[in-house]
Amino acid sequence: MDGGLSSLLAVSVDFSESHLFFPRIVFAVLVVLFLAVLVTKRREIAASAGRLRQEVRDTDRMRLLGTIGLTVAYFLTMPVVGDVYPHSGLGFYLTSIPYLFLLSLLYLHVRRGRPLLIAAVNAVVAPSVAWYVLARLFNLSLP
């Protein structure tokens, strides 16, 4: 190493800005890599557009979006119910029952008879067991 090169590679970190030092480097690397992916994979990316479109078409949109929608509703109502009965985990318990049942309904292809009964029993039993074991026996905090 001659003097010129090592002075070129000398770096000092300003403490007040040190929280941005590494993130900036990582971000720069990320941008370079992204461009590199675009350049080296341009053929695959162009070819995959059609595949992705096909995949979007084949997606079971009702079940995918239904899962996300139900989960959002579950997360939103959980703390609300939990505030009514604080520190009991009942927010989790009481919202889990309809959540599990509706999800099972969403996933079932034939919504009658024995599967429906199993789904209903499961929706009551599973949250009850989880709530009893976790909130009562293990004393975990639940919403």
Added chain:
Amino acid sequence: MEFLSLLTPQFFVLVAGGTMVGILFGAIPGMTATMAVAVCLPLTYSLGLVDGLALLLGLYVGGISGGLVPAILLNIPGTPSSITTTFDGYPMTQKGEGERALKLAIYASLFGGLFSLAVLYLFAPALADFAIKFSYIEKFLIILLALTVMAALSSSLIVGIFSGVLGIFISLVGTYPTSVGGNGEVRLMPEALIPYLESGFALLPVLIGVFGVAAILAEAAQGVREETAADRLRLTTGKPFSLSLFRGQGVNLVRSASIGTFVGILPGVGGSAASVLSYSQEKNFSRNPEQFGKGAPAGVIASESANNGLTGGALVPLLSLGIPGDSTTAILIGAFALQGIQVGPLFIGENPQIWNSMIVALLAANAVMFLMMYFAIRHLARLVLIPKYVLYPIILMMSVVGAYTINYGIMFDVWTLLLFGVLAFVGQKLGLEVAPFIIGFILGPAAEIYFVKSIESFGTLTIFFTKSPIAMVLWVLIALSVGLSIYLARRAAGRGPDDPAAERGA
């Protein structure tokens, strides 16, 4: 032998229970060992580290092993690492030799598990002793090496590295903590989110989101089809099982278990790589390769001893360097963090009792796995019949419990779960790699500290090359792993499209 007092009956009950639940997760297609460990992690909060690890290691061993059941019986790999088990296992079932294939696979799994456990026991302490001498510079280079090795074995080097660096970037969101010499300033977020993201995204909600929620979203997108093929299970109409099947398979067993263990040691490389590699090696060396794919016992042995070899292998870098060997062991880091124990070069030396009890837990998990699968195989075969419409809602509910309880009740962590579940689902559709992302996310904060502190102390970038002979060796290894992956990509390009099995990852 002080640790023997830690081995209570509860310890063994937890190992056995964990192994059983793990086998269940592994046996159900679409659910993996990683998911089992992630979802059951909240149960360990109140157990203490030794008992908690007993449960999680049981889940790990069971989860990896359970995948062989649907692979052999239904031609559906229960976990990514049992893909190659379907190649010869299912043809055996079609010939009416289902039970023969299952028992063969169980023996091979046991051998792989015990082999890798021996490697772990002998190798991890030595590696840790060596790594204790590492300064920040070598530690940073180790992380860099881990990322390049992992990326090199991804289906595309550049996409793998991109995924890993993206994981590092997202891990930096939050405060640069003063406890490690940072200045306590927040970065990489809008003002409005500071109250929520002050300490960044919590590790466990991210992990559970990426491995639990995303997997269920992927299933939902495919319409949650139930497998109905199980009514045509034919277990024992053909040749019965006998241990003589293993005659002449010694080399195969040892080679496959070694490949599995070695791949396990490499960070972030999933189980499918291990079993694909050892399956193709066995096929290359075999005297009658034309038998492969038509029900050759050697193929089942190669695949299963390799994927169970992963378990011990993946724990080697975790316990000696603090770098997880695969996505499941990445979650184990969370279990240690939960109990306030840092894994790294000092772990084994400072916690010999925990270390010994982990070895016993792994030994017990392998024994339980073997006994349970060997004697209850007929009942286990029915496990694959548990309907998904019952199972998936339960998984989602348990994910919420895991995310919520990690920081004693923060609703934002629950939203993190969904956010990363959706991001991982979309990311995988776009071709990003999950394993490098997660390892980057886990190692990002450490990488920052090592890198910034090295520069603050030495003030020059050249120190990363000249600090010590070890640093130079690490650079050579980094260069080799990049070079190897370019070579492999060239060769694959020359041969046509990649083997689809090799791309699925774990």
